[in-house]
Amino acid sequence: MLINSVDKPNFLLPRIIDLKDFTYASLLFSHIPEPNDYAFNVMIRGLTTTWQKYQLTIEFYYQMKSLYLMPNNFTYPFVFIACANLLELNHGRAAHSSVFKTGLDKDGHVSHSLITMYARCGELGFARKVFDEISERDLVSWNSMISGYCKMGCAGDAVQFFCEMRTDGFEPDERTLVTVLGACGDLGDLSLGKWVEGFVVENKLEMNTYVGSALIGMYGKCGDLSSARRVFDSMKKKDLITWNAMISGQVPLPQV
Structure with a gap:
């Protein structure tokens, strides 16, 4: 046909x-x-x-x-x-x-x-x-720049841009959160990383594998292994990305 x-x-x-x-x-x-x-x-x-x-x-x-x-x-x-x-x-x-x-x-x-x-x-x-x-500008505009800074290894600029975005009245979406968590891990910025988790909980956002894995990775890079394990245990669904985040962060894995 x-x-x-x-x-x-x-x-x-x-x-x-x-x-x-x-x-x-x-x-x-x-x-x-x-x-x-x-x-x-x-x-x-x-x-x-x-x-x-x-x-x-x-x-x-x-x-x-x-x-x-x-x-x-x-x-x-x-x-x-x-x-x-x-x-x-x-x-x-x-x-x-x-x-x-x-x-x-x-x-x-x-x-x-x-x-x-x-x-x-x-x-x-x-x-x-x-x-x-x-x-x-809209959220996509901001996300494009934040992601661009992160991909080029400019984590500090990414975090600064994220703060400017919020000052401008935009709330982050899943893509923003995952990107910023990566920047927090690279910078060792545990306080901002914890704020992101609080934002997810406060706004009742889904702790899916993308956000959860990004949180685990951030906590692992910042040396807060207990928080990384707590997030892992709270996730209803886990995939290969989640397990890799645990392994790369040297977080103790659950006993099988």
Whole structure:
């Protein structure tokens, strides 16, 4: 049915991502006589998020431009994510230039992915510049910068940015908490780490494997092994990440 529908890309392409079969999806795309920007955007999204074929994401982006199709705010976030994962700063900067010329730098999704790209490529100054130019910041904006600082080993800047975020009236979500706990562990900042656990308890947030494992890791790095064990024992569900956090933190394991 899908092969017989190649002349109807609006019917076909939303199903390409669901296929999760890269070879078949590529074959289907190649049979579209004149792929439009929508067709390219669906493939670029699939290449980036479903198949993690980041080099092909960039190639499809340039192919799209060579056909005089206009990349838009559904294109650039995935291009920047691909550049971030490949550490392709030159391609990222070129795409940023195109974004600026078309005025898409004001789009939230584009800005967030730009921050991620620059941070992953070690250009925290450019990441901060993009952040500062966002007129209406949201939690994703803050998380992108905090995560960027942590990934580059700038735990102190990450914690400072977290404090600025709260001063600006934003409450952390799960992603923020996990990232900040990692920074606390790197800095040995036990007091802030304990505040995070208190925030989770006070706001009745789920102590899932991500937050719980991050807490265990933080307490382990800070040398508070009893608290790490307490968090471990309180978790209803444990996975490999949880056990690895216990082992890497040299926390005494329960006897089997």
